[in-house]
Amino acid sequence: MSAVNSVCVVIPAYNEGSVIQDVVKDITKELKASSLSYEVLVVNDGSKDDTAAQAKLGGAKVINHILNSGAGSATATGLSYANQKGFDFAITMDADGQHLSKDVVVGIKKAQSTSVDLLIGSRLIDTTGMSRVKVLGNKGLSNITKLLFGVNVTDSQSGLRVFSHNALESLRWKTSGYEFCSEMLWRAKQLNLSISEYPIKAVYTEYSKTKGQNNWNAINIVKSLVKRRIVEIFE
Amino acid sequence: MRYIILLLLNVPIISIAILNIITKFKLRKITKRRFKIQMILWATALVLLILSFPVYNILNGGTPFDSAELSLFDIMQTTAIVFLIYTVNDLRQKNEQNEKRLRDLHQELSIILSDDNKK
Numbered sequence: 544m545s546a547v548n549s550v551c552v553v554i555p556a557y558n559e560g561s562v563i564q565d566v567v568k569d570i571t572k573e574l575k576a577s578s579l580s581y582e583v584l585v586v587n588d589g590s591k592d593d594t595a596a597q598a599k600l601g602g603a604k605v606i607n608h609i610l611n612s613g614a615g616s617a618t619a620t621g622l623s624y625a626n627q628k629g630f631d632f633a634i635t636m637d638a639d640g641q642h643l644s645k646d647v648v649v650g651i652k653k654a655q656s657t658s659v660d661l662l663i664g665s666r667l668i669d670t671t672g673m674s675r676v677k678v679l680g681n682k683g684l685s686n687i688t689k690l691l692f693g694v695n696v697t698d699s700q701s702g703l704r705v706f707s708h709n710a711l712e713s714l715r716w717k718t719s720g721y722e723f724c725s726e727m728l729w730r731a732k733q734l735n736l737s738i739s740e741y742p743i744k745a746v747y748t749e750y751s752k753t754k755g756q757n758n759w760n761a762i763n764i765v766k767s768l769v770k771r772r773i774v775e776i777f778e
Numbered sequence: 779m780r781y782i783i784l785l786l787l788n789v790p791i792i793s794i795a796i797l798n799i800i801t802k803f804k805l806r807k808i809t810k811r812r813f814k815i816q817m818i819l820w821a822t823a824l825v826l827l828i829l830s831f832p833v834y835n836i837l838n839g840g841t842p843f844d845s846a847e848l849s850l851f852d853i854m855q856t857t858a859i860v861f862l863i864y865t866v867n868d869l870r871q872k873n874e875q876n877e878k879r880l881r882d883l884h885q886e887l888s889i890i891l892s893d894d895n896k897k
Contacts, residue, residue: 606888606889606892607888607891607892608884609884609888610884612881612884616881616884616885619881620884620885620889623885623886623889624889627889717874717877717878719881774870
């Protein structure tokens with residue numbers, strides 16, 4: 544796979560069997576309508592349900608994690624695959640259906656036209672449709688990311704991110720849970736990769752509300768990030 | 779005299795730590811940044827150890843060399859702390875290396891074993 548402007552859509556998934564087929568079909572339909580050469584990849588992170596089978600039925604290539612390793616690891620596997628296959632861009636999106644397919648395509652086209660290394664789809668530029676608790680939690684984590692790592696973005700926890708080939712080759716992180724979202728921005732800053740944002744809409748269905756990050760999980764994320772920041776002083 | 783014993787027990791540990799860091803750097807197993815920070819860390823420990831006696835006396839309002847002798851417990855405790863820092867730091871680095879290896883192995887295995895690649 545080395546066509547110009549080829550893009551790999553990476554969808555890390557854990558126990559998303561009930562929605563993943565629709566998510567894959569939806570994004571495939573949107574990509575077909577664009578002029579992009581693409582592959583939709585679902586990284587099944589050791590799901591206990593039929594996520595892998597449903598993703599295949601939807602038309603995606605599936606990589607199965609042997610062990611459940613967390614969102615950070617699943618994303619790393621997907622991006623490593625995209626890098627090995629020589630894609631020009633990769634984009635990650637959530638498997639619970641909270642991201643609109645048209646926002647994915649907009650992101651890819653924006654990354655192509657601006658040649659930015661890491662483009663983040665921000666849900667917090669326009670917060671319409673988001674609950675106050677979600678807005679507060681995500682803004683809090685973005686502020687903590689700024690405080691700890693000096694990276695100023697509005698939505699540090701967004702799962703919709705576009706990676707240039709340069710970012711695919713160089714960007715690596717150490718954490719395996721949801722805290723990888725903030726750590727990734729830190730690593731990008733260390734590597735002098737350009738980071739930018741664009742507004743996206745997040746669709747919160749009853750399903751995605753139960754699957755998304757709980758605000759209490761933010762405490763674990765912060766603990767992990769602080770620990771990582773301290774440990775790295777001695778490295 | 780006991781201060782000398784404290785130094786005799788601890789300086790070798792710190793020296794081994796510094797030697798390990800230099801060896802790892804020369805063998806290109808650690809980055810220049812990690813080398814610098816580790817050197818600063820252990821050099822600070824060494825300086826603090828050497829200066830602990832006069833600094834303690836000065837902080838207590840006396841002249842640098844007129845405080846009471848260290849007890850044997852003080853010596854053992856300080857040595858144990860220095861040794862623990864050395865061990866924990868070493869184990870943490872090994873643990874991080876192993877975690878990275880495991881993560882990379884899992885990632886590569888998952889990609890290689892994926893259905894399409896097996897065909």
